[in-house]
Amino acid sequence: MSGVGARWSSGDRALAAGKLMLAWVALLWLLEVVDVATGHALDGFGVTPREPSELIDVVPSAFIHFGFAHLVANTLPLLVLGFLAALSGLRRFLLVAALIILVDGLGVWLISPPHTNTAGASGLIFGLFGFLLVSGFVERRPWGVLAGVVIAAIWGGSILAGLAPTQTGVSWQGHLLGLLAGVTAAFLFRRRHAPPELIR
Numbered sequence: 001m002s003g004v005g006a007r008w009s010s011g012d013r014a015l016a017a018g019k020l021m022l023a024w025v026a027l028l029w030l031l032e033v034v035d036v037a038t039g040h041a042l043d044g045f046g047v048t049p050r051e052p053s054e055l056i057d058v059v060p061s062a063f064i065h066f067g068f069a070h071l072v073a074n075t076l077p078l079l080v081l082g083f084l085a086a087l088s089g090l091r092r093f094l095l096v097a098a099l100i101i102l103v104d105g106l107g108v109w110l111i112s113p114p115h116t117n118t119a120g121a122s123g124l125i126f127g128l129f130g131f132l133l134v135s136g137f138v139e140r141r142p143w144g145v146l147a148g149v150v151i152a153a154i155w156g157g158s159i160l161a162g163l164a165p166t167q168t169g170v171s172w173q174g175h176l177l178g179l180l181a182g183v184t185a186a187f188l189f190r191r192r193h194a195p196p197e198l199i200r
Contacts (some may be wrong), residue, residue: 016159029071043064062121065119085097097124107174122171123175133146133183
């Protein structure tokens with residue numbers, strides 16, 4: 001085997017994935033500290049539906065939270081699901097995350113109720129859940145299937161609750177769109193296995 005990626009051990013991948021997700025979550029906390037210190041000036045980076053000027057907030061909205069309670073609720077699932085998703089490669093993870101954030105943000109802009117402001121990492125969390133849930137099946141990896149089953153057992157109830165349209169102050173649209181984007185990402189960015197070697 002050759003190439004830098006091929007020389008990475010499982011420990012190297014885990015370390016890189018851990019560093020990435022710790023840095024990601026640290027950035028979210030730093031932004032929330034800035035938001036509070038500036039009188040919640042960053043809340044304006046949330047997405048207000050169908051306002052053309054709000055399209056520039058599609059990506060920033062995934063990094064903004066409405067208070068520390070909102071951020072605390074998202075921190076652990078983002079750390080765990082992001083870490084597990086990043087174990088398969090940082091480049092792949094960043095592509096998956098970018099797709100989820102874009103699809104989720106644009107979908108919220110299109111279908112959320114008028115005069116609402118939507119922000120937070122929950123769309124990405126739901127997307128990573130969907131990605132991890134199905135990627136093992138898509139790629140026919142036994143360990144991936146097992147991981148998906150365990151993740152479903154731990155967070156499945158919370159995910160279903162987050163999709164309920166009866167909750168006030170919760171963007172079930174963003175959750176659903178994130179979940180669908182994550183499932184789509186599992187197909188679009190599935191790992192291609194090398195064909196078996198022919199022996200003559």
